[in-house]
Amino acid sequence: MPFPGLRWRGFTLQLFLLTILPLTILVFGVVFLSQSLHHQAMVQLVGDRNLRAVRAATDALSMQLDRKVYSLRTAARILEAGATLAGDSPALDLISAEFNGGLGLYDVQDALISSLKGRDDLQSLPASQSNFWVQIKATQPQSAILMTDLQSPGGTLVWVGLKLSDGRILVGGFSPEQVIQQTVASILTTNQARMLVVNQAGEVLYYSGDRATLGQPLDLPGVAEALNGESGVNTVASHHGDLVTAFSTIPQAGWALVLEENWEEIATPFLSTTQSAPLLLAPLLVLALIALWFGARQIIQPLQELEVKASRLARGDFAAIRKPVGGIAEIRQLQNALSSTADDLESAQAALRRYIGAINDGIEKERRGLARELHDDTLQALIALNQRFQLLHASAANPDERDSIALLQQMTEQTIANLRRMVRGLRPLYIEDLGLTAALDMLAKESSQVSGAPVEFSAAGEPRRLAGEVELALYRMAQEALSNAQRHSRATQMRLELNFEPESVRLTVRDDGVGFEVPEAPDEFAGQGHFGLLGLAERAELIGANLQVSSQPGNGTAVQVTVPNHSRETAIP
Structure with missing residues (x-):
């Protein structure tokens, strides 16, 4: 055993594997990060080298152009001294x-006086390059103007022109490609650079x-920046790799x-070999994947x-927790607990639930007793009192007395009417005599009058009769649902x-009121003040019914109670 004293079973082994996995990921992260940093360093190195080369080339080409301008100015002084090109x-x-x-x-009339080489191009130059000619005339003497001519029969030419002090114009042309190629020949040391x-x-x-x-x-990358007078390095990803572009003006x-x-085209074989170094970690990656699979199968999935x-279980589904989820021993022990x-x-x-049922039965008994006492005592006394008022009203001679008695x-x-309604609320007599349908019909009519x-x-x-406690529970639930709608919706x-x-x-109670957000579980009703x-949820549990509350803010509320068939149901003839 490589680690004496360590128990290689159960959660200990899996914890070890889950420790190896993060370390493996860390190792791979370090390797690939180093490769990325190495890649960035190489790109920056190539970019810095090419930027120095570009700046050296621009300095050299600037010196060549300055030399052309200086030579043309020297020729102008010689011509002003009296010499001629011929x-x-x-x-x-x-x-x-x-x-x-x-x-x-x-001459000042734009006519060619004399020339050395290229007489045909020089002869048509004032007419073909009129803008160039206007610029030369607008400048001070000895101020040079450069212009590129791609339409020349002999190939692309760059014309350099200046005005002499007597108004004459001296123009010289040269091939830019030849000058550039001679200048940058020492800079382009590899065939991969363009x-x-x-x-x-x-x-x-x-x-x-x-x-x-x-x-x-x-x-192309860098061209627009260089034409704007900028200098720098761009790196552009292409299907051949990262293209490093250095530019200047x-x-x-x-x-x-x-x-x-x-930069990859100029990489040495050793650098290409070092890029394949992460492949040496493939076995470690395989082990890490095996550990990941084992951890996901035996720990993560059972825990989920x-x-x-x-x-x-928190929502009241006690049977769900009893189905085994598997996994390591510790997870199985947790499920058993x-x-x-x-x-x-x-x-x-x-x-x-039995206790709540007993409380509800006690409440219903108290309600029936109170309803009986109100009906047999108080209500009868009020009826007798009303009859005495009727007799007094009939025997009263004074109109004022009759009005007061009336x-x-x-x-x-x-x-008497209010007391009778109270008695019906305490003891819905229609359920016992006519059944649930008639009782709910009367409840709807009374609710319409009150609200x-x-x-x-x-x-x-x-229609069919249900068990007495079921019919009474449905009636109370309809009563409570209508009361909630009247008070809150x-x-x-x-x-x-x-x-x-x-x-x-x-049984369904619907309204078109303001609605509300329905909690996910019945236990949350009280926490939100419902x-x-x-x-309603407690009464539904007592009779084995299913309660569904559907509502959205602004879309009303629907309370639905579904009671499965009971053994004591009786069809109404």
């Missing part, structure tokens, strides 16, 4: 060597790769210089099932429905 001037010959597109001198130079119009002046695969230059011409490179059963608790709760609930007689009759909101009663199915209309079905009897609903 003359024998070694200095002008050296300068013309830098302008392979030609060197031309124009360099692009674009002017302000989005025209490609130079590209070291295959132009057929280039696409739209202005849409050539301020003299407003060109954008972009260098793009896939036990949680559901415990929730059902909960099952034992459920048995105790079920016994206590049954005793409480008022007393009216008050006595109203008291002012109409209560519509309807019965469906073949602000309803304008209520319905009382009684349906006799083959297998059950269903004591009437709690009483």
